[in-house]
């Protein structure tokens with residue numbers, strides 16, 4: 001069932017012919033999730049419970065903040081903070097106890113070597129504090145969706161000749177997503193299909209980086225006054241595309257066209 005629902009977005013992302021179809025899918029999912037969390041779903045009890053528990057990472061807080069819906073943001077924070085306050089109490093108890101034990105471990109414990117070192121106790125206590133803010137409901141939703149999209153991608157790659165042809169002619173992927181595809185390939189493809197697929201990904205990446213290298217070089221040379229009248233060729237957005245190819249989409253124009 002899922003397969004049919006996910007086929008269209010995966011196909012659409014490859015058809016965009018951008019620098020990384022997985023970045024396009026990821027960004028689309030991310031924007032949808034951010035929007036959803038400041039919309040009606042905020043009031044759904046199940047979403048609420050998850051938000052209270054997981055919260056949002058700094059990157060997604062930034063995106064929520066930029067949506068300029070202070071009240072929606074505050075409503076989410078209100079119940080999340082109250083849950084965090086409760087857990088903070090427990091963490092503080094552990095921190096206080098760890099710091100006391102660190103200074104006053106019993107002689108017997110010290111002699112038996114059973115007691116964790118003061119540094120280890122404090123490290124665990126600090127980790128308990130850190131754990132309060134190491135989850136993000138949007139990051140988790142993106143991961144879930146991307147997992148399904150990857151699965152769909154391999155299904156299409158194996159069963160839809162037109163899709164495969166289109167993918168073989170694509171501009172490659174960003175490096176993190178190329179690695180992600182390869183990581184999943186062994187589990188998704190029959191062993192005999194693995195060399196061909198791996199070879200395809202390597203060739204796409206090598207070609208893409210030849211192109212990036214050329215574009216970014218020309219971009220630099222265009223600043224030489226002797227090249228003032230020369231055309232830009234494909235290098236006007238070379239900085240953005242190179243950054244995005246190296247690290248995954250993070251700068252420049254959005255990978256998806258405006259709807």
Ligand SMILES: [Zn+2]
Nearest residue numbers: 020023174177
């Ligand atoms: Zn990517």
Ligand SMILES: [Zn+2]
Nearest residue numbers: 057060136139
């Ligand atoms: Zn996040």
